[in-house]
Structure formats: structure tokens, C-alpha cells
Amino acid sequence: MIIDTHCHLDDERYNDDIEEVIKRAKDQGVERFIIPGADPKTLERAVKLSELYEEIYFSVGVHPYDATNYDKAFLKSFISHPKCVAIGECGLDYFRLPETEKEITTEKELQKKVFIDQILWAKELKLPLIVHVRESSADCLELLTEYAGDEGGVLHCYNADESLLKLADKNFYYGIGGVLTFKNAKKLINVYPKIPNDKLIIETDAPYLTPHPYRGKRNEPAYCDLVASKMVELSNVEKSDLIDKTTSNAKRLFKTIS
DSSP: OEEESOBOTTSGGGTTTHHHHHHHHHHTTEEEEEEOOOOHHHHHHHHHHHHHOTTEEEEEOOOGGGGGGOOHHHHHHHHTSTTEEEEEEEEEEOSSOOSSHHHHHHHHHHHHHHHHHHHHHHHHHTOOEEEEEESOHHHHHHHHHHHOOTTOEEEETOOOOGGGGGGGGGTEEEEEOGGGGSTTOHHHHHHGGGSOGGGEEEOOOBTSSOOTTSTTSOOOGGGHHHHHHHHHHHHTSOHHHHHHHHHHHHHHHSTTOO
16 A cells, blocks of 8 residues: 655646546555645645545645645644644755845745744644755754654655655654656755655655656645656665565554554
């Protein structure tokens, strides 16, 4: 069994064929799905999907791009749901910053404030974090080192920054997705062997980051198999062993997934 630990099945691009998407995934051995809470506007759909499908779980959180919409009271109304397995997707993203120095400082301070609050919330609830890191490795490493609890979490779509490997000692895992199959992913391919085997998990980030050879098309959980195949190629292990390992890793991190 493969667990897609990060797929946005609440995205409107799946509104018309969610049944088929899930069936195709199952045909490829993907039998569990986690929808990360990124946009509060789609969280209710994520919850409904988790109630309709035994295989689907969700998390609650706010993506750094939506930091201005962080409403903890709203998120709290879902946190006790039996299918809620984590806090996130939260983190820092410095890819699209404003133009002036003052605006940049304000944006970074807001993202950090919202991120820290979600880190502390996860620590209080003893839930793992789903962390988004984009062009912000140093600040993310600093904040997670200082504030994160023993439950750790996952660095979603791990960006191959070797400094972040230090977080393995704080019970953080590394989400590997379609980027590993890209021809320009040389840095990730080189760093991949340095990730501890007991800290690897599989994801797609569907509908984004579609793996080769389907780049440019909508991503979906069935493509976890392509990610696993690339991981096997780089790891020199049997595919069944890699799938067993990443699945047991995911279950150890997201404890309520059966």
C-alpha cells in the first residue's frame, strides 16, 4: 500500500471526476490520501471528502500565501474531527515577495507569526506538522528548531537544502514527489541518498508538480507509483521494500491512519 501524504483533492479540478481519480490511484496501489489544509475556502470540502471516503484524511492549517486569512477559531472547529491527522500546510514562502524593503519585511513578519502560531498549536495538540518551505530554508530551520515539539512533521516537497536534514533529529520526515523525476532536479537527486530511509515518505502535491512523463498535465495520486519507481532507481532497493518502508514511515508520523 502507498500513502499519498500530500494531495489537494479538495481542489476544484477534481470536482467532476473524484471517483475516477481515486479508482485510478487504487489501481496503482495508492490506498490512503491526506488532503493538507492550505486554503480555508476549501477546507470544508476536504472534510466532506474524508467523510465520504474511508481512505481520505485531512489536516487543518493555512499556507503562507494565505497568512492574511489565518482564522484559528475557524480551524479549531475541525481539529477534533476523527479524520484530522496534522496541522498544516503551514510554513514560509519567500518566492513571491513585494517590491519595497518595508513591504518585504512586513510580509515576512506576518508569515513567521502565523507559522509560529501553527507550530505551537501542533505542539499543544501533539500533532505532526505539514511544512511548506520555499526559498526560506534558514528561517524555517530556525523556527522549527526553536518551537517544534516531539511530534515533528514532514517537510512537504523537500527542496534538497542539506541544512534541513538536521531536522531528522527532531522527528521530521521528507516528502518526496514528482520533482524527483524532473530532468532539472539534479540537486534533489544528489541529496536524496543522504535522507535517512526511516524519514522518507511519498507525496504528489496533486494537482501540482506532475511527474515525468506527464508534466504539464493535472497531477493525481495514481502517479505516486512513478515517484516510487524513481526513488527505487536512486536507492537501489526493491520496490516492494521501498513502498513498505515509506508506508510504515507515514503511519508512524500520522498515527491515526490505519
